[in-house]
Amino acid sequence: MTAATRVSVSAYALALGDDALILSQRCAEWVTRAPELEEDVALANIGLDLLGQARLLLSYAAEAQGEGRNEDDLAYLRDERQFTNVQLCELPNEDFAVSMARLLIFSSYAQELYTRLADSRDESLAAIADKARKEVAYHVDHASQWVRRLGDGTEVSRERMQRGLERVWPYVAELFDDFWLDAALIDRQIAVRPSSVRQATLDTIEQVITEATLTVPDVPSVPGGGRFGVHTEDFGYLLAEFQHLARSHPGATW
Amino acid sequence: MRPRRGLSHGHVGSLHAADAEMALQNARDVFTRRGEGVSIWVVPSEQIAASSPAEKERYFDPAADKVYRHPSFYELPAEVRQL
Numbered sequence: 256m257t258a259a260t261r262v263s264v265s266a267y268a269l270a271l272g273d274d275a276l277i278l279s280q281r282c283a284e285w286v287t288r289a290p291e292l293e294e295d296v297a298l299a300n301i302g303l304d305l306l307g308q309a310r311l312l313l314s315y316a317a318e319a320q321g322e323g324r325n326e327d328d329l330a331y332l333r334d335e336r337q338f339t340n341v342q343l344c345e346l347p348n349e350d351f352a353v354s355m356a357r358l359l360i361f362s363s364y365a366q367e368l369y370t371r372l373a374d375s376r377d378e379s380l381a382a383i384a385d386k387a388r389k390e391v392a393y394h395v396d397h398a399s400q401w402v403r404r405l406g407d408g409t410e411v412s413r414e415r416m417q418r419g420l421e422r423v424w425p426y427v428a429e430l431f432d433d434f435w436l437d438a439a440l441i442d443r444q445i446a447v448r449p450s451s452v453r454q455a456t457l458d459t460i461e462q463v464i465t466e467a468t469l470t471v472p473d474v475p476s477v478p479g480g481g482r483f484g485v486h487t488e489d490f491g492y493l494l495a496e497f498q499h500l501a502r503s504h505p506g507a508t509w
Numbered sequence: 510m511r512p513r514r515g516l517s518h519g520h521v522g523s524l525h526a527a528d529a530e531m532a533l534q535n536a537r538d539v540f541t542r543r544g545e546g547v548s549i550w551v552v553p554s555e556q557i558a559a560s561s562p563a564e565k566e567r568y569f570d571p572a573a574d575k576v577y578r579h580p581s582f583y584e585l586p587a588e589v590r591q592l
Contacts, residue, residue: 292525293524293525293526293535293538293539294535296535296538296539297534297535297538300538300542393537396534397534400530400531400534404527404531
């Protein structure tokens with residue numbers, strides 16, 4: 256790999272890793288607050304799956320950067336503008352319906368992404384993707400079950416589930432933006448073109464929405480910019496909580 | 510739950526769920542975190558008929574002193590020690 260390619264691959268792995276890392280943090284915020292005990296464990300498990308993916312991707316990104324950083328440096332010492340996750344992942348949990356809507360959307364996207372990335376010419380990315388897609392398949396299943404039950408449930412649950420979808424839908428388009436990604440990575444079959452997974456992802460999501468007797472939202476998209484380090488106001492609070500312990504005790508180990 | 514390389518399902522616990530499908534998912538999340546199993550059965554608790562503790566004597570004591578029901582007087586070869 257040339258130095259230029261290594262930089263691109265690192266940025267790619269970092270973006271995917273940031274998505275997983277930030278969503279993992281949001282899942283963790285449900286612990287002790289979930290509607291049922293079993294759901295508490297389920298969301299913790301999902302968060303840990305995502306964290307595992309994030310660790311692998313961030314470690315690979317650090318290694319590809321070749322500047323002596325490791326996964327922890329990338330996770331804890333970067334500032335807001337250096338994080339390249341999509342804004343969908345950083346949205347606050349709000350209520351269970353919003354969280355399940357977000358999980359459904361992101362996991363459907365991730366499932367399509369990792370299924371294709373498992374064929375990447377980059378061996379590390381392919382291996383990570385191969386492991387991730389089984390985990391993500393379960394996340395899709397879990398979120399779908401809830402969206403169906405809440406949607407096709409009582410009047411209150413249907414209204415809130417529909418509102419949950421409307422709340423997160425403006426952030427869907429950003430998942431399929433191509434222009435942040437180095438085209439060379441796609442040409443060399445290292446990365447997956449984000450727009451190429453759009454149709455399959457939306458098909459999955461819309462199928463679940465229909466089964467839930469809800470309607471696909473028709474709302475304008477936000478400008479996005481997460482891939483370029485532009486984040487929402489909530490992101491600052493998330494980072495503060497996530498990073499402050501590591502930053503308060505630099506170099507500490509268990 | 511039927512454990513890996515196990516033969517039959519054993520009871521591992523109880524949980525709450527909205528319906529059977531969610532119960533399977535909840536069981537997967539709560540009881541298979543450490544790779545404990547490869548197959549899950551769930552049953553609604555009201556479908557379970559259980560023996561009553563008050564009948565414990567009547568049900569189980571008679572079997573306690575019938576040594577002839579155990580193969581204790583055979584010499585088991587080493588190959589089938591697990592029987």
